[in-house]
Structures are given as structure tokens and as C-alpha cells.
Amino acid sequence: MSVNQQTVEETKAQIRGLVNEIASLAKSGATAEEFYPELLSRIITALAAAGGAIWLLDDDKHLKLQYQINAEPSILADDTDDSVRHSRLISRAANAGQSLLVPPYSGTSDGESGGNPTRYLLVLGALAHDGHKDGLIEIFQRPDTAPETQRGYLRFLEQMCSLAAEWLRSQKLRSLGDRQTLWQQADSFARAAHESLDLKETAYVVANEGRRLIGCDRVSVAIKKGRKCKVEAISGQDTIENRSNIVTALNRLATRVVAAGEPLWHDGATEDLPPQIEEALEDYVDQSYGRNIAVLPLREPQRKLGGEEEGAAGEIDRDDAHRGEVIGALIVEQIETDIPQEIFRQRCDLVYEHGTRAIANSQSHSNLFLMPLWRLLGRATWILRARTLPKTLAVVGLIAAVIAGLTFIKKDFNLSAEGTLEPTVRRQIFAAIDGEVIDVLVQRNSKVTAGQELVRLRNPDIAIQLEELEGQLRSALAELRKVKAQQYGQLEPADRTALQGQEFELETKIESLRKKLALQRERESQLIIRSPIDGVVTTWDVEDTLRSRPIMTGQVLLEVADLSKPYSLKLELPEKREGHLDHYVKERGGDDDLRVTYILATDPTMDALEAALPVTSISNRAESHEEHGAVIEMEALPSQTPLRDLSPSPGASVIANIHCGRAASGFVFFHEIYEWLCKFFF
Template structure:
């Protein structure tokens, strides 16, 4: 490989690796290399269709340097596309070569030939090779520009699709703020909506919750209002030849200094209007801000398109449309509605119902208790058996009582035997010729009298024990049905103590409902009961909640007691209007509500809170 081939390979690698967004840096490296290869002391790049790039010259000359070739020769080379040697600056020869892009010549390379240059043919050949390498770089640039344009177009399409698929002003504004900032390349994008006589922030890019009372938010809203009031989009820095109103310019300067903003745009979001339609107030507005001055050249066009589509989306959804109240007016309207509702609630009568729970109980019923300590020897009845007054229910056994009876019987037998023995001795003592050492009749008589008195006590004790033994057979105190659950299973062979409940007997036909009202909720009930009229009760049986039954309050307990859970309750007895329809049985649970009279609707809704506040404060 020759030195020229190695040189061209180095340039080829340079064209393949240089950044396509910095063409000036590429040509600053290409020009000196190409000039030295051709034995030149100066080279220049004339861009023609590369998007406004400035000419690049080596070595760089300060100020306005004279080009190596005039513009007429540059256009001629561009037109015919043939590298050649021309007369250049100050009559010095220069080789020029066109650099082609994808469809046209994009620029011209000019290299001044010095005294050490190669032959003209060789110089033209080398210049053409360098121009071909530059063409490959320009093709890369154009391919990257197309890819970037396609990527941006895809982002624009994605944003518009997502924007028009949203519903609701907040969702539309949030999508526009977050995605629009990325699309336009600004540092912050704010979406505002009209509110009352001004503008109010709806969404800010990158911010989930906007503090609208902050100084920054207030400044943005005021600047947007002032900028849109001028009738034209607000652009900072101001374009050349444009003069904003002095008052607006002063406000913009204060805002930019306080927020550190270097550039901003304020645009109304107006949908396209027909030719005969009068312009309407924009439904939304955009404020784009840059904290440095690196603004994308296409940012203005993208923001304008976003504003139009945002106006269309808001018009379609109704976001921001129509007359809107300010925050103060809205608060006053809500306060008025609440006050009107409160007045209506206080003036409207309603029935206050007190919900309580309870159970059915027979009016005539008795609980059978163990008369003394013992063991259940036999259960003589079963659940639901009908019993009569005095019918045996349970037979108990008491080993202690049996032992006492045996001891008393033995004591009585011993006493009676001793009395008989003394009576015999007393007879003998009364016969003539008795032994003088034996007890006399008087002494024996006193001893017999004492034993007879003791015998009387023992007999009375036996009678008491027999009475106690009779109690071991527990009888029914009334006629009715056995309502205890499976008494034979629960009582058989079970030790019991005196006073322990064994069975429950319920008489048929007459029932009542016993309710337990929580003590802290009985105020309205007690006040209604004091009026003297029977209070209506509606209840459902928990076993059959589809049917509603009625009753009347018969009595309210004058005292409070603790329920099974230890909570204070007040017992309320209810006479059911049609108990047989409810199919009652002892202990059947019911859910009831008691009519506590008419009160205002507000009190019916809030009486518990009112009572709680009264208990707390008073």
C-alpha cells in the first residue's frame, strides 16, 4: 500500500466516524490533510445545500478573508459536477472538486496549488478522491437527518394520537405538558386554562401536583394573561424588528430574571376557524420555557402545531369550554348550596328510627333450678315435651344427704334401744328385794326423759332430711313445654350445685319481645316514651327476614344493666301485634327499629354526632 492509499484510508475512516451533527469539525480535519497531500498551503469548503452551514477555510483567517475562488466558479463546478483546475485568489491556480449528496451537489472543495504541488492531472485525481470521501460523509449526514426526521415525525404522530385519545381537560393537559416538552426540546412546558378573568395552571411538565399558590405559579399565570392580552404569541427573545409594549417588556424582564429563563413562548391553543367565524377565546394556552438559549430551530413550528391540536382536543372534549367561575365564586356557590340544603334539611320532618336487637320470650315461663348439691341421676323429660304442674322433670342423687339420713337412722335406733334398756331397769328397780347398789327409779326416769327428748330432736332431723330427699325429684312449676336444648344429653350424670339452672319451661300462646337498646342511644327513645303514647316497633325475625312484623312498646326499664358483653343497655319490652305469624320460639332473635317520633331531617341524619358532641363538651 502506497502512502497515498494509506492517506485516503485515514480520510475514509474520518468520514465514517465523524459526528454528522458537527460538519465544521469534520471539514476542519479534512481540509489540512487534503492540502498537505496535494502540496498546498490553503484549502476551503463551500457548502451549497447543507442547511446553512458557513464556509470553512484552512488555515483560518480572522475577519472577512477573500475566498480561494469566486462564487461564479463555485456555481459552475456545482452545475457541471466535474473537478478541474481554475484561477483562484490573486491569480493562483486552485483545484476544485464537487461533493455530491444523495441527489445533488452539496458543496465544493477548493485547494490552492502551491509550488510543491504534483502535476495538474495528479492534483485533480487526488482532489476528486478527497471529494468522494467528503461525499460519503455528506451521505451519512443526510441519512442521519432523514432518520432524525422520521423519529421526530413518529414522536409527533404518537403525541397527537395520545392527545386526541384522552378525555377530560386534566388528562389532555397532562399529556400535552409531558410529551410536548420532549417534542419541542424545551426545559418546561406549562398548560393553562381560562378561569374567571385570568388564567390558571392545569399541568406542568414533570410535576405531578402543582402548588398554584406558589409565587412561581402566580407569576406564570400573570405573564400568560398579559402575553395573550396583547393578541399575538409572546416570543422571548423578541425577534429583530419587533417591539413589545413597554409594560409587557418590563413584566417579561422581571419574570425571566426571577425564574432564570433565557427564552420562552406563550401561545393560545385555538382550533382552526372557518373563514366566516369570529375568533373565540382560546380554551387553553401553552407556555414553553428554556433555561439556556439552545433552542431547536423547529421548536416554534412544533409548538404551534401542538397548540392547534390541543385546541381541537379541548374543543372536542369540551375541556375549558363555556363560562367558568373563579375559585372565589365557586366557593360562594358551594357555600350557598350547602346553606340551602341545611335549611331544607332542618325544615323537612322525618321519622327517627332507633335500630335495636332482641329476642322472643314467652310471657309465662319458669326456669327450674337445682334445689341442692348433687348429681343428676335421671332426666325424665326431653326437649319440646309437654309437662303439667308437679310432673317430675329430673331426679337427683345426693350421697351426702343419704349419708346423713343413715347416720340419723342409726342414731335414732341407738337412742330407742337405750330408752328400752333403761325402762327395763326402772321396772326392776321398783320390785321388792332389788339390789341396793342399782340406780333408783327416779334417776332412771330422768335419764329416760333426757333420751326421749334427744330422740325427738333426731326424729325431727330425720323428717327434715326426708323433706330434703323429696326435693331430689325436681317437678315442673307450671304447665307448658320444655324449651331447653337436649336436656338429656347436657344433664345426664352431671354434678350440679344448689341454684344451678337445669331446665326452662315455657307456657304456650303468649309471647313478648325483649329488646336491648344501647344506653348512649336511648335519649330519643326515653323522650318519646315519656309522651305517653305507645311507640310503634317494626321488626323482622332473623330466621325469616323477608317478612316485616309490627308491635308496640309495652315498657322501658327504669334502670340500666350490663349485657353479656358488659356494655350498658336499657331493656325494652314489646308486645307483638301478630306473634303467631312470626312463628316465635323462646330465644328467637329479632332485628327491630323503634319509632322515636318525628324530628327534622337534619337531626335524623346527624343526631348521633350531635349527641356525641354534647357528651364530649357538656
Template structure:
């Protein structure tokens, strides 16, 4: 016989849904929901799983009647549409409820229930609706009817599915029976008292975070719950060492006593083993040697007839390779015949004690507990966390504002500069000319007046040639007049030629002086005419020196840029400096900061005075680009400030005018380790500086820029 595939698919679909419904109903049966909520959720789950039209749960009253406890769409199945339908339905419920033994019932649409002896009843037990009615009894633990679960199912399903629906309804009624049995157990006075004791025990052990206090509560109150002779608590605070925190009945744990030392050794070995140790008068075979040795040593000190050492692990202890955080040791000197209830109660106590002991042990590991405990006491004294936070924030703000006003702090102003020798010179041509030769190399040391660059000027050559021509012409006139005077016989004409000779001599000497002046002024070379030189300048003879100074060429190789190029007198050829002399830092101080520096020099409290010379100066912190991890010290003297602000030509993004200042790098009273080393002196090296402008209020030193902006934009505006 063939099977309809549609029916098979429908059966499989309902089978999967029914299995899921059983899992959900089992959770509901073990929950702590109120009965009304349980009935409603169970009925909705029952109807939704098999897609039933309506349903109801009927429960027995104290008088023995059925009363509707919960219903879903019961008014839509037509109980009031036909005459007598409601009475027949009520009779059907009564007979199924009173049936002995209780059993489920299935009625087809317009079907009758005919139990023995009910054929001649005045009101028949019938289903006059157009739906299948599924009835299943809800039973008490002693198998008496407590109520009914009723389901109205559509008649359009395959007939073979309705027995499965009836079986499903009976199973769901069974979960309702389990829920009532659970309610009965909770209503038992002894169980209720036990639950109350356990709840009080849990609240007590979680009332503190001190390991010793928690352990004493666990030991003393847990002994009462377990009903044993002694309960000991150990907590592991380190990697493996266990501390015996509490022993029931003992006010103080003498950790140096032999009894406690043996107990601690037993706890450590059991924790390392990781299993529960049970001793019932004889030692079990197969114990690890370390555990057996520790057990024997403890039994020699204490003589219990029954002992259980149970490690308790909190769910937050995720690493299985580490021993549990705590352990309980139960001892009974005159045990009962059945010791399993003691072990079960120990497990219950251990489940509640594990998180409390774990919290206390973790709290002990928190650093600075001596600081947090007074803060907690203050918080409780103020009346709560909100007030404590408000007062703490207000106090911190007051302290912060007080520090910003009262605490002195040096005002440091940033500025950028470059490292330069004090004696530095630029070489310019005496007149406009074409560069024909560069006679020095980068870094070459040269003496003063050394020929650095040779140039050629056509204009200068023309002027020299003109002076030479005038001298030669005057020389010819002088020689001609001299020749005539030697040959002249007439005395009357002699005066005329002597005058001509004297005039030619004077012209010759004037032309010669002009020629020599051009040679000296432009440092001309002998030949060719018009070729002159640019030389290194001379040093200031007034400066004291230990040895003769010498210039060093600072520029790079500029042959490609200068050779063959016409250079005007204001264009620089080369730059030289005395690298063996004194160096300084050329600063570009923004004009917004120069006021602070001027005030520091004007106020005697803000600047220093050099003892040897009496000059005023400010300390300057230096940071060389070549040594960005070392701070050095320099000095800014009052005469090191220029009196003019000029546009900043070095910063393309910041065109704010700057004031040039010079910082001395070396002074006799600067400690050697704070002086910049000469090995780092490179011309043009970038230096970041911070000028110390004396002690000011901490808030002003840190936020003076904010105050100046506020004053300029807000106060000055009004």
C-alpha cells in the first residue's frame, strides 16, 4: 500500500515541532513561574505546536468542581451556537475528569462519549462542535485527577494524525502534572525551611569580601546546614600554597600548630590532584602517593571516622590546568550509616561557597586595598555613591584650581633657531663682475685676505684702460716737452715748454694715482685688465684671542651655480666662519612672546644676574636636532635681543613677525654636562629652545596662550 507523500511530510513536520515543544514544556515545568503564567504559556505552546483552533485548562476547585483556569479562543468553536451544545460539553468534561483510572479521550465532531452505564443519562457527553476535541487529565502525584487539558483541533487533517495529537496532548498534560508536583514539594514546610536556610547562608557569605570573614561564615553556618562535626575552609592565594582560613568552632586558626599544618598539606595535595577525597574509615586504594601520605599524616593528628575533602571551582575559573581556588574539608567522628546525604549537602554548600570565596580571594589580590577601604567608608558615611562622586569631583576641582593658582611653575616659551659661530662673514664682490674662478673648497680653512673668488668686469677693465691711456698720453707729452727743452736754444720760449712739461707731469701723476686707486679699491689682478678678486675679511683685532684665528668655508661647492654668472655687489659669493671660536644660537622669537621676555628682564624676581659681569640673563633649554634625546642649557642676555621685528623668512606657513635673539652656549658657571658639546656644532643646525621667563602660577604657565586669546578676542572686544 502506497503512502501519500504529503501526509508523510506533514507527519514529519509535526514530529519535529512536537519534540521541540516537549523541551520547552520541560523547562516550564521546572520553573518558578506563578501557576497562572505557567498555564497560559503551556496552553499557547500546546496549541501553537499542532496548529489547533482553541484550547482550555480546567482545574478542580476545593468543592470538587471544574473551573476554567485558562483558555484561548474558546468562544470561536461554537459551544453556544447549537442548542444543548454547552450542556453536552460540560457533561463530557465531568465524565472524563471522573473516569477511573484517568485516561485521555478523543471525540470526533458530533461524536459521543459512552462510558459504561451512561447510555440512559439525561444529558449525553457529546461533542456537538465541528472540531475534534482532545482531552487529557492533569494528575496529582498519587494519580488523582487535578484537572483537564482540552484542545480543539481542525477536522481537515489526515485521520491517522489525530491519535498522535491525542498522545501529544497527554504528554503536555503530564508536564502540567510535573509542575504541580514541584509546587507541592516547594510547599512542604521542611523543604521551605531548608530553602530559607540556604538563602540566608548565601546572603551571609556574600556580605563580606574579606577571605577570613567569608571562610568563617562558610565553616560555621555550613556545618549547621550539613550537620557534621567539623568543616574546614582553605583558600589558595598563590600558585599552589593553600591557607587554612577557618575551622568551624575555632575562633582563631593557629597556623603554626601541627594539626593545621597537616590539614593545610592535605588541602594542597587534594587541590593539586583535583578530585574529591572521601575517607570512610579505611583508605581507598589507588590514591596518589602525595595525597595518601598527606591523608595519613592528618589522620594521625585528627581521628575522624568519615572525611571528605572537596575542591570547589567557581565557573569563572576557566583554566583547567590551575587548581581550584578553594577547598572544603568535612569531618564526622560518629558518622551515620548513610553518608550520601552528607556529601550531597556538602556539594550544595560548596556551590554557594565557591563564588563567595573566589570573590574574596580576588579582592585580596587587588593592590592598594588600604587606600580603597577608607574611601569605601567615606562613601558610606556620605550616604551613597552619587554624593561621594559629587564631593570627590568637587574636591578634585578645588584642589586642581588651587594648584593652578598657588603652585609656581616656570613659564617656558618655545622658539626655533639655528646654530652659528659668532664670527661669521659674507663675501661680496667689490663691483659687478663675472665669476671666472673659485679658489676654495667647502670646509677649506683660509687666512684673512685670501683670494676666494676671481671675477672679471668689462667696465672696470675700461676704466683701467682709460687711466692707463691717460697716463701714457701724459707721459708722451712730458717726454716731448723734455726733449724740446733739451734742444731749445732760445731762452724766451723755454718758459712755455717748461709749463707744458709740468702740466704733463701732473696729468701723468693724476692718471697713475687713479690707476693705482682702482687696483687697490677693487683688488685687481695684474693681468688681464678688469680681473679682480674677492678676499676673506679680516678679524676684529679688539677681541682677545688665545691663538691666531682662521676662517672656514661654510658653503657647499657652488662652482656650478657661480662660474660664468654675473654677480652684483649685493649678491653673496661665499660665507665663512670662525669654527674654532665662540658659537651661539640665532633665535627667531615670535613677537607674541617677546613681551614675556621683556617683562622677565624688567622684574628682578624673574631673571638671573651674572656674578662676574652683572649682566641680566634668562636660562634657555636647548634641544639639538642631532641629539633629540638630550637637553642642554644656554643663556639669553638682555643685550642679545634685537629691537626690531622682521617677517619670518624661514617658515613658509607662518608669516608672523619674529625678533632675532642670540643665545650663548658656553659660560663659566654652566655645568659641563649641560653645555652643548662642540662635536655637535654644525653651522645651520636646527635648534629647538624653551626660554625660561621665571616662576609664574601653574595655570598661567600652562594656559597663558588661552588667556591671551580670550583677552584679545573677548575682553578687548568689549
């Protein structure tokens, strides 16, 4: 008896432990996938039952099996008599909220009635909380037990059902809380999406706020332009690099999905996709590494044209709201997150519903005729309000005064030109013969006189030719002396005549050799470069430039200028300004010199110097120029007195202004801007 009592106590302790586990499980935050198996297995263990099942009522009050252990196959089959009778039995019990004990093989033969077609005792515990029927827990128990024991099974199951009902209540409260949060987010998204009518701003709102609502990794919005789609917004990015490979691939994918007109839901499989979409999708996935990608064509909602009471825009046709013209695409991507597919699609549809209407409204608003102008005028109406009207009139008056001043106040009109100061007497010294520089006798700024040696060259060929000619001349002279000596002896007339012929021939040869020798010596003298005039060497770094350098005939070696003579001003006027100069010359008539003022580029703070520009010195043709493209060359005659005090270096750069009379100050200040606008827009 003590052994049996001990066994009973152990069994009770085990049951109490199972009950405590079920109570802890009901209070935990376990999911349905975790809670139902653990609950049912512990109840079956505690009751030593053969099996069981958990049934819950859906929104239509139909029971749906949530989990089962060792349930009779006959009651789980579809459209069998046993399953129909069993279904009616448990549906009536669940909807009534009653806990029952149903004997095996019980019930009437009436086809409309329910019953227990199994060989087990059915212990049915109702799941209910706060008057709301949730379903029931069904236990398959052995029927060979006492009635009191069976009622104990039912009481125990009712207690477990109350614990399970608490868990169901907490799950519903959590679901309602999540749903309320979702609707708050959806409401915030809807208000943000419809807040602006600017298309680009709306696209950015849909992309960024849509990503938060869906809980995905990236949302992009592409707008259809012509036959192609262009990505206008990507969540988390302020700017878009349209030339990047990933954006190009996304544009191509959106274009092809929009052309097909059907949504694309990609979860890794591409077998059933058209080849064009499959190619674009694989290309994009290779670069974005997206696991789940949804490309949803955005369609403009269609509207019914109604009467006056419905307004000019008409009423949206809810039954045909998403069969209008495609205006773009919504691209949703999951890279790392793992949202359940059902929730993912529901939230995508929610973003699509509001996003497509917001983008369609923004696009319709932006496409209105002259909308940028109307928007600007609308924003500018504040300047005519009572408070700002005095300020507006003051600003308008100031602007009018400025315009009048620019129109009626005259100002000197000058044409800017660049140039150099050059001595009027200067000589470039050329090489008259090929050679190699062996000695440079002057430096920059060295004073030289006419005929003074400047550079010495060497030409080995000339030295060799001189040596050869001198040798030939000596040989010819020796032979001539020999022929003359032979004529003093007793000779036959014929021999004397022959010697006289040789003598004449040698004299002719000697004369030719002497002329050649004189020419070669003259060439040799040309190896010494001399100054043609008195003056100053103006070439920079003469010795380092010329020493040991091979020289060719006609090459410029250096330049000598006579700084005691007057300077001239060489100017280059950009060809685009020539029209103003020609107009001024024709307007004033005659050939009087034009007035020019200039400053040295080395000292921009100096007072402007005067020069006279003869009209005849202005070139009639344009010359190419590296910086200005084409220039008109001209030569002015500067006043020499200030130049003697300044002693400018030959070739010094100057900045000159050619005076072309007076003109309206507005024209003087802005004529180049006006000409630029005329060049590019007229």
C-alpha cells in the first residue's frame, strides 16, 4: 500500500510540475509555433492520453487546426463522413464555449448531426476569454476509465484551457498593438507622401518613408520618361549617380518590368521569367546582392468623369484604380532582413497604394502648362501685401533709378588689349653658315658697337676645304714654275708650243683655285658673328643658350636693339572686340590717331602712359593666337619722355586701353555679357 501511495504522490508531483511548466509557458512571450506543441505535449503527458489537437476559430467562426499529436486520420481527412460528423461536433462546442466529454462512437445517424466517430473518449476544453470564443483543445483519451476519473480529465483540461486562453489574450493584445503601430506608421507615411506636389520631393518621401514602413533594406522610385524609366529617388541617398553601374542596371530592370506591365516578385528563382526581364534582373542582382526584390509598376489611378456634383477631376474608380497608364515603378529590396513573405507583400501593397497616388498627383501637377512660372508668381505675391508694399515700391524705385542711370549716364568706352614695348631700331642676328658655337663674347644688356664680334663659330668642313685648296694651289704654282723653267732650253717648236699650252692651263687653274680660296676664306669670316648696329644685346641668357650648340644657316642667334631710339607699342586686340573699334573709326571719320593709355604689367599701380594709334597701323586681317584664338595686330606710338625715365626692358608686357569715345554706362559694364548671351542663345 505504501508503494502505491508513493507512486500516486510521484504522479501528482509530476502533474504539478507539468502544470507549472504550462503556466510559465502561457506567461512567456512564446510564438504560436513554440507554444502549441509545448502546451499540447504537456497536457497529453499529464493525462496519459493517446493524442490531442488544438483548434481555433477564424474570423468567419470556422475551426482551423493549429496543431495535433496522434489525431485519428479519419477525422482529419477531407469530405469523409467521419470528418464531417467530428467537425460539426467540435464546431458546435467551440462556438458555444462548452467543455464536453464525448464517448466513443457516439452521436445519431442523422446526417445533419455531429458525433464522435473515433474509438477514443473525446475530452473537449473550450478556449474563451472575456466572453470571446477562441476555439477548443481536444484530447483523445482511453474510454476504459471510471466516470469520476473522466470528469477529472475534463476539469484538468479546463484549467489548462484557462491558461492557454490567457496566452491567446496576450497574443491578441500584442497583435492589436502591432496593428495600431502599423496604422500609425501608415498614417504618417500617407500624410508625408501627399504633403508636397513637387515630383522629386514626393519620390524621395515615398522611398525613405516607405522603407521605414515596410522594414526592408532599400526602396527606390523610378519615373517613366518616354519609353524608359529613370531612378529619381533611393532611400538613404541624397543624390544619385546616374552613371554608376548599379543605377544603370536598376534603370534597365525597371524599364523592362514596366514594359511588361506586371509586378515582379523575385525570391531567387528566375525560371518562369521572360528572357528580357531575367537578363536585367540577374545583372542587377549581381551588383546589389538583393535576396528578395519586388518591382511594382506604378499606374495612374483612373477616374470616372461625373457630373457637376463630382467636381472637374472626377471620382476615382476603385474597381479599376490600378489599370491606368504606367507612370513609373516602385522597387523594394531585402538584402539582410528576413520579413515574412505575407507581411512583406502586405506592407509593399500599403506603400504602393499611397505612393502611386501621391506620385501621380505630383506628376499631374508638375505637367501643368507653365507650372514653374505660375509657382514663381504665386510665391511672389507676398511682395504686394500691405506690410511689404512700401518696401516693394522702394525697391522698384531703386531698380528704376539704377536702370535710368545705366541708360543715361555716359562713361568712357575702352577696349582692352595686350601688347609689348619694342624698340623701333632692333636687329635679329642670323647665322650665315652652319657651324658650332665655340665662344660667346657678350651677355644680356651688353653694349655693343657696329662690327663688334659677338659669337664665334667653328665649321670643320670649311677648314678642311681651305687646307685642300691651299695644297692644290701650292702644287699648281710649283708645276707652273717647272713648266716655265723648261722653256729656257733648246726645244723643238712643237715642244715649246706644248709647254706654253701647259703654262696657260696651269695659270687658269691657279686663278680658279685662288678665287675658290677667297670664297672659302670669306665663308670662314662668316663664322665670326658681328653686331650690325650700335646698341644693347636684348636676348636673355645668351651664353647658356648658345655655347657648344650646333647652329644651322638662317637660325636666329640673338637680338641687338638701339635703346636710344624711340619705342613702339605692339598691341593685340581680340577679334571679338574689333567690331566696336571699326564702328568707332567709321563714326568719328577721318584718319586721326586714336588715343591709347597703357600701363606696364610689371607695375600695375603706376600712372597710365599715353600713346597714339594711327588708324593705318591697324591690320586688315586676323592672326591666330594661342590664348585669344584670333587677334588684330596694331602698332601705337607711345610718348617717349616718360619711357626714358622708366627705361623699360625691350619686350616688356603692357596692358592697354584703346579709347573709343563715350557710351551708356550700362553698355560699358555689361556689353560682354550681352554679346555672350547673343552668341549662345540667338
